[in-house]
């Protein structure tokens with residue numbers, strides 16, 4: 001087992017990029033992906049255990065809450081949580097803190113992955129992708145320094161009521177939104193979308209993706225599609241795609257990424 005373990009959920013790569021940057025600064029780190037059930041659950045020997053995930057509808061993404069409950073983290077380990085978001089951090093850190101008490105927590109705002117709701121540049125404050133990426137790298141470096149020094153946050157993560165309500169309705173809304181997935185004639189049948197889907201919700205039928213509704217809305221299928229052939233309602237047809245420039249679809253699908 002590596003000295004440090006970071007559990008990471010990422011749909012469009014911002015969180016994996018943040019996790020990699022923190023891991024590079026810490027050294028000897030296993031990034032364990034949490035898009036699907038984590039390949040490692042017993043991390044009680046790790047000196048530091050971190051979590052990096054995005055805010056989805058004010059709460060935790062995918063099955064992160066369920067997976068967090070299944071982990072064995074020693075109370076002796078230093079624990080930290082980092083949330084990436086476009087406009088507000090939501091209640092994800094607070095929820096996680098109830099499951100695994102966090103010594104330290106922080107947030108990083110980045111480009112919005114929620115293409116059906118708004119253009120990716122509509123983060124608050126609005127920043128170009130280049131500037132947002134630079135800021136994300138600077139903040140990840142600062143977080144890594146804090147983690148190395150064992151800084152302890154003086155306040156618990158916040159839990160605004162509006163975000164709690166949003167997060168509680170999201171598990172019902174996400175599958176409904178998925179009913180709008182469609183594929184255009186640009187599709188080359190590469191099957192990357194099906195391979196990426198953390199829920200196995202996309203099946204290749206006659207060389208084309210067929211979408212079910214068991215969807216967590218990570219939008220990796222749509223945002224990483226090499227031909228931009230996947231849509232979700234009319235608004236996404238013309239809207240520019242976003243995925244983090246430092247993360248590939250292949251990497252997103254790894255179970256564990258080790259960084260020395």
Ligand SMILES: Cc1cc2nc3c(=O)[nH]c(=O)nc-3n(C[C@H](O)[C@H](O)[C@H](O)COP(=O)(O)O)c2cc1C
Pocket residue numbers: 009010011012013014015016053054055056057058059084085086087088089090110111112113114115216217218219244
């Ligand atoms: C389905 C979905 C819901 C989201 N909900 C929120 C939200 O409630 N608040 C917010 O500030 N950002 C929200 N975002 C934006 C993401 O938190 C942000 O883009 C994050 O950096 C994505 O991380 P990733 O690239 O690792 O997936 C949402 C994104 C998606 C795809």
